[in-house]
Amino acid sequence: MKKVVISLGGSILIPTLEEHTVKEYVPVLKKIAKQHRLFIVVGGGGEARRYISIMRDLGIDEGTSDEIGILITRLNATMLIAALGDDAYPKVAESHAEAKKFAESGKIVVMGGITPGQTTDAVAAVLAERVSAAVFINATSVDGIYSADPRKDPKATRFDAMTPQQLLETVGGTGLGAGSNNVLDIVAARVVERSNIPLVVLDGRDPTNLLNALLKGKYRGTVVSNSKKSPLPV
Numbered sequence: 001m002k003k004v005v006i007s008l009g010g011s012i013l014i015p016t017l018e019e020h021t022v023k024e025y026v027p028v029l030k031k032i033a034k035q036h037r038l039f040i041v042v043g044g045g046g047e048a049r050r051y052i053s054i055m056r057d058l059g060i061d062e063g064t065s066d067e068i069g070i071l072i073t074r075l076n077a078t079m080l081i082a083a084l085g086d087d088a089y090p091k092v093a094e095s096h097a098e099a100k101k102f103a104e105s106g107k108i109v110v111m112g113g114i115t116p117g118q119t120t121d122a123v124a125a126v127l128a129e130r131v132s133a134a135v136f137i138n139a140t141s142v143d144g145i146y147s148a149d150p151r152k153d154p155k156a157t158r159f160d161a162m163t164p165q166q167l168l169e170t171v172g173g174t175g176l177g178a179g180s181n182n183v184l185d186i187v188a189a190r191v192v193e194r195s196n197i198p199l200v201v202l203d204g205r206d207p208t209n210l211l212n213a214l215l216k217g218k219y220r221g222t223v224v225s226n227s228k229k230s231p232l233p234v
Helices: 022-033 045-057 062-087 096-103 120-130 164-171 186-195 207-216
Strands: 002-008 036-042 109-111 135-140 199-203 221-224
Touching: 002 120, 022 036, 022 062, 022 207, 036 062, 036 096, 036 120, 045 062, 062 109, 096 109, 096 120, 109 120, 120 135, 120 186, 135 207, 164 186, 164 221, 199 207
Parallel strands: 002 036, 002 135, 036 109, 135 199
Antiparallel strands: 199 221
């Protein structure tokens, strides 16, 4: 079974507690796990940003705010694990070493954040490198990487494919503040470049997009790789 690392954005899994998509994602992740060794890194979503906003209003530093955000990602990860039941390892991995150890069970491994100043996309990128994943997927709230934020710039164009070097040029100006909500951060992009593991950025708002991408190779998104061969399906 090939290893697949998925960065499951909090903005699509738990934009708010009332509007979560955990129930929709559970059957999809279970189907994928029947064919692949699956690692999932869960983001903080709207609830993490709410906490971080309050922290800033209180004058609390960014590092501490990041630590609160990490706790929320792990809370989200705990909920996903509980929803996956026996298909998931029953504990949130709090380091890449733990994730590798938990994977020996053959179950889905779920992580949240690890280190202040590092997004869950960066956590997932390093995890993909540590486990020698066949592909790293970033399931987010847009359908790929654009020349600019498509929600703000109607002239933004989507890339079907790019090299890791082009990815670095595209995301080089993104910030690293607590609760950062970019399509991919610079740390993750640099890890993608050095690991040479193909990255696929796709729209995760519909869980079937992830299923079709991994099992059928049908998706709309951006492939980041030095190879011209599509990394999906794996």
